[in-house]
Amino acid sequence: MAKIVAGVFTSHVPAIGAALDNGKTAEPYWQRVFGGYEKSKEWIEKVKPDVCIVVFNDHATAFSVDIVPTFALGCAEEFIPADEGWGPRPVPVVKGHPELAAHIAQSVILDEFDLTVVNKMEVDHGLTVPLSLMFGQPAEWPCKIIPLAVNVVLFPPPTGNRCYNLGKAIRRAVESYPEDLRVAIFGTGGMSHQISGPRAGLINSEFDRAFLDALATDPKKAVGIKHVEYMREAGAEGIEMVMWLVARGALDEEVNEVYRFYTVPASNTAVGHLILENKVA
């Protein structure tokens, strides 16, 4: 039987990918960011997930304003890193797990979560930056990846509660898959940031730290945060944090906090990172 072994939560700031790709990781500004992921890289090398489900958002790359799926699950064999206007990131092609992905899609749809199945999708920094942070710069990514794209570009995104419950449905789906697979689930995006308009540059560390605390010890508190509160308190684009709740929902209510890291800024954004594991029964 497949099982969810851990949740990884991290920002996916594009400038982090650019810094890595352009060999700037040793600069003090970027060392402050990358240094916070050294322990995480060691941890994931030990945990060795077979599959990572990566909850992320597309930033007008695969989806324009023509089609805006609220939840879209990547069921393809592979996903090509996209050209986001600066040229594609020099990272490995993302290999999917079409069988498990199709199983999850069928299972959650019958569980009344009507997500969109995507059989072709280029993936942008929202997906590849978290992989780079956790796995560094390998020739191939060390595991299969199932992308789950969540709309947070066109208001309204799904509610925190909906995201959390989808996470629970995904867990049920994974646990009903017959093959023994170790699955990690990533919640990405955030933390506080606003990159649009005259209020750009907004950071709210107090909000972010309280969100990290809630995620670790009292997820229901985070689930209750309303869209307008994210936007007002954590910046218009801070609403990306709802995606962390999908991953959180796939874990037990009580978890062990393995690791936490927080720093301001990476470019325009507060960088938050958390690793949670289910308690061993």
Add this chain to the structure above:
Amino acid sequence: MEKPEKEYADIPGTTIFDADQSRKGYGVNMFCMSLLKADNRAAFKANEAEYLKAFNLTPDQTEAVLKRQWNRMLELGGNIYFTSKLGATDGLSFQQVAAMMTGATQQEYADMMLAGGRSVEGNRRKSEWEHKNG
């Protein structure tokens, strides 16, 4: 029945990209989306006004794009994840575009970020900005 005020309408310095904005800005965003292809970036660079004709922009939207009025593009229905592709075409990073929208120089903006970013205090509601400016 009158349309109720949007609950996020009183967040200052912010245009939330909702269905109304999306409808208004369809052409702006699809133009920006076209810039994901290198050939299109080259064609746009070669003759910006001519290239824009294919996207049915309003005169205001056309002017905002040609003059790189980043905030006005958002007000006229653009979304930052789309307009940033125009920034990329100009060789600008997200942070450079963000700095322009705040009216700061890039150095001032980068310094503000390094010092912890723009505080949420005084930046939650439009009434706080009116107070600041008046």
